[in-house]
Amino acid sequence: MRELIIFRKRQEEPASVRKENENKQIGENENKQIGENENKQIGENERKQREENAENAENEENEENEEKQNGGNDGKNKRIKRTAVRQKREAGHAERQKKDNDPDGLSDVYHLSLPYVTVSVRCTGDRYTVCEPPFPESLKMLKERIRDHLLYSEILNGSLKEGSFLKNVGEKSHENGKRRGKSCDGSVSGVSRADDCRLFEKAVMKILRDYDIRLSPARKNVLFYYLFRDLIGYGRIEPVLRDPLIEDISCNGYDLPVYVCHRLYGTLVTDISFGRDELDRLVRRFAGVSGKSLTIAGPLADASLPDGSRAQLSLGSEITTKGSTFTIRKFTERPFRPDDLVRLGTFPPGVMAYLRLAVESGMNIMFAGGTACGKTTAVNAVSYFIPEHRKIISIEDTREISLPHRNWISGVSRQPVVMEAGSAAGQESTGSGGAYSGLYGGITLYDLLKTTMRQRPEYIIVGEVRGSEAYVLFQAMSTGHATLSTIHAESVDRLIHRLENTPMSVPKSMIQVLDILVILGTVRVRGKDTKKCLFVHEIVRTDPRTGEVVVNDVYDAGKEDRPTAEDLMSRSVVLEKICLRTGKTPEELDGTLSAYQRSFEKEAESDDKTLTAETFLKNG
Numbered sequence: 001m002r003e004l005i006i007f008r009k010r011q012e013e014p015a016s017v018r019k020e021n022e023n024k025q026i027g028e029n030e031n032k033q034i035g036e037n038e039n040k041q042i043g044e045n046e047r048k049q050r051e052e053n054a055e056n057a058e059n060e061e062n063e064e065n066e067e068k069q070n071g072g073n074d075g076k077n078k079r080i081k082r083t084a085v086r087q088k089r090e091a092g093h094a095e096r097q098k099k100d101n102d103p104d105g106l107s108d109v110y111h112l113s114l115p116y117v118t119v120s121v122r123c124t125g126d127r128y129t130v131c132e133p134p135f136p137e138s139l140k141m142l143k144e145r146i147r148d149h150l151l152y153s154e155i156l157n158g159s160l161k162e163g164s165f166l167k168n169v170g171e172k173s174h175e176n177g178k179r180r181g182k183s184c185d186g187s188v189s190g191v192s193r194a195d196d197c198r199l200f201e202k203a204v205m206k207i208l209r210d211y212d213i214r215l216s217p218a219r220k221n222v223l224f225y226y227l228f229r230d231l232i233g234y235g236r237i238e239p240v241l242r243d244p245l246i247e248d249i250s251c252n253g254y255d256l257p258v259y260v261c262h263r264l265y266g267t268l269v270t271d272i273s274f275g276r277d278e279l280d281r282l283v284r285r286f287a288g289v290s291g292k293s294l295t296i297a298g299p300l301a302d303a304s305l306p307d308g309s310r311a312q313l314s315l316g317s318e319i320t321t322k323g324s325t326f327t328i329r330k331f332t333e334r335p336f337r338p339d340d341l342v343r344l345g346t347f348p349p350g351v352m353a354y355l356r357l358a359v360e361s362g363m364n365i366m367f368a369g370g371t372a373c374g375k376t377t378a379v380n381a382v383s384y385f386i387p388e389h390r391k392i393i394s395i396e397d398t399r400e401i402s403l404p405h406r407n408w409i410s411g412v413s414r415q416p417v418v419m420e421a422g423s424a425a426g427q428e429s430t431g432s433g434g435a436y437s438g439l440y441g442g443i444t445l446y447d448l449l450k451t452t453m454r455q456r457p458e459y460i461i462v463g464e465v466r467g468s469e470a471y472v473l474f475q476a477m478s479t480g481h482a483t484l485s486t487i488h489a490e491s492v493d494r495l496i497h498r499l500e501n502t503p504m505s506v507p508k509s510m511i512q513v514l515d516i517l518v519i520l521g522t523v524r525v526r527g528k529d530t531k532k533c534l535f536v537h538e539i540v541r542t543d544p545r546t547g548e549v550v551v552n553d554v555y556d557a558g559k560e561d562r563p564t565a566e567d568l569m570s571r572s573v574v575l576e577k578i579c580l581r582t583g584k585t586p587e588e589l590d591g592t593l594s595a596y597q598r599s600f601e602k603e604a605e606s607d608d609k610t611l612t613a614e615t616f617l618k619n620g
Contacts, residue, residue: 024469027303031129110613112242116225119239123613128260128268130239133222143223145404146207150231196232199226235282238348241309244334245370245613253322254279261372263336264344264613266529267420279324287327301414307331310398335380335402339603346374346520347533349604351555352564354536354572357589360483360515361578362458368489369520374531376400376463377485378520383484386459393455395448396463409455416442420566445469449476457481464488470504477513492517492537492551511549514540515574532557538574 010270024398029120080284083444108123122129135143204224208215210299216224229238239248240260248261251274257273274282290303294315308331314320341347347355358365359382380401386392392408394401399412434593445462446469452460460476462469462485477483489495495517499506519535536555543550552573555563569590579589 003503011552028227028239036423040348070558088475108613110245112239114225114239115228115240115564116221121243121613122260123237123265123268126268128240128265128270129263130270130272132239133225135226136219136223139219139223143215143226146223146227147231149207150203150227160241164580172369173296183467200228200232214228222254225277234285236274237282240270240272241307241328241330244332246330247332248330249326249328251279251324251326253317253320253325256322263332278324280315283324283326286311286328287313329398331399331402333402334619336377337384338381339600342600342604343558344530345529348555348562349600350565350568350597351536352600353565353593354554354568354575355382355516355518355592356385356596357578358389358481358574359383361482361581362453363515363578364483365485365516365518366487366495367516367520369534370488370490370497370522373520373522375520377531378518378533379461379463379484379486383459383461390458392459392461393452393457394461394463395445395452395469397445398463400463401461411448412454413445414441414443416440451472452476459484461485465504467503468505470499470506474506474510474513478510490521491519492549496549507551509542510548512539515577519549534558538572540573565590565597569593 007424045502062485107125109120111118111120112318117133119133120131122131197582201224204227208212209555213294227500227617229235232457234241235507237249237258240246240258244259245263248265249260250259252259253293254276255273258274260268260270262268284294285550286305287301290301290305290311292301292303292313294301294313296316296318299315299319301313302611303313305311305328310329310331312327317323336344338347338352342349342352355365365382369375380403383401386405388405389407390405392403392405393413394403394408395413397413399410402436411601444467446467449460449462449469451586453472458481460473460481460483462473462483465473465485466488467593471487487495487498489498496508496511497513498504500508516538517535517537517539518533519534519537523532523534524530533555534557535553538554540550542548542551554568554571569586575586575593576591578584579586584592
């Protein structure tokens, strides 16, 4: 194969002379650019000042003419009026200067440490902006040539075939992600994807050495970052994927802005959009690294990215009329903790103390609510209250639960694959040599939950109850297993209606084994969507005569803001069960509940219910 020549060797000359010439040229270019920017800024400021001075002079002249026409009467009042107008004008000028210095109305800034550089993220209003280091125009051609060399040349040990560099890196990253069951990216604390970085850096440094290209450390880091972002990462969306505070990323079509769901600020719009070719390449890349394929014949794919995130992909404009789309539900290594939810105002301190006591005592708790109201977040937070060495098994469709416990098995369902007639897997699945065509290899929540019952778990966590697994879950409650689960239901009546009808088919007589039902919702507070605990109900029993489920109301956010330990003790039936289970007297339990409440109140008051992105990441 003809070798691709992308660089011409420099003519031999003394290294000292060459280095001196390079530094001189770089200095001249930088000084020229700085001078042009300064002159442009000075000219703009002078123009604004001249316009403002002319406006002030015209206003003063009009005021003097008006005073002369009035015969000089009330001169003192006129002077007072002119002074007030001047002060108002100066205040407006100060406001304009403030706006010029902070054009985005910045509300929060935090930093992400990516390979080779640190980028900053701005969240203001409904905007999410990633501020990457500027890429020098003088490095553009060099970047393209190195990119071509990496894509098409044999560079690693002289043994890799055409295009195999990216294939090798991608496969290693995917294998690492599957083996660890978590993000290859890590967090914002430093350079991640160490294997990918080493392979990539080795290849690029070889090119720079071969062609005697010398760059300053800062320029080299910027070059390495953009090459790594575009070749190993996912292009312009890479910093967003690396942000641990992003829960969902959604692109709705060609030339449309990408939207994100921020863990602290809700839905935000970014300044990123993709054209037709770029977006089609990106969704195909998401599918490729997940082991899936996207074609015109099969334009839909449900993929699992190497870091554990789940992606729903579509290709072209036949199925989604605005063009290719992707929606990524990110897996997070740093979930919200109980004190985070108290500081954010999602749970009052007394209610969180009540839930802590219930979880420690092995009560069955279900979190219900609408879509994206914080159900899984709440389950993950209260799971921190599970005693350290208890055996935990979690079951989910999309991996979202992340616990610090070591005695924990994390189970995730698997989508079935389509096997064509005559395939080896199809023949193996039927145990014969005949043709087989259909779905193969699917693992549902029902399958996982049945297997879980044979593993002697002490706590079972179900990410979302939606089908036949509900019956098995309530059977587990009946046999003494402590459970935490979520379900889509916005009230007790709707919950019971969903449970007793297909596909769940849970008899009303079994619903009484559920101890606590927590209703969550999204409310509008000061123009901002906030996730909040709305109700806490206790399931007392099923009335044998009427068959109705008797419910005890413990907390109603519409009636009280912060219930005390005494209030909860006086209303709760579950706390009486805990007394019987633990052997404690009501006075002892009240003391424990009060101590827990004071602890959460201290957390809430110390931060004044504020939680910025920077403090959240530091506490992680």
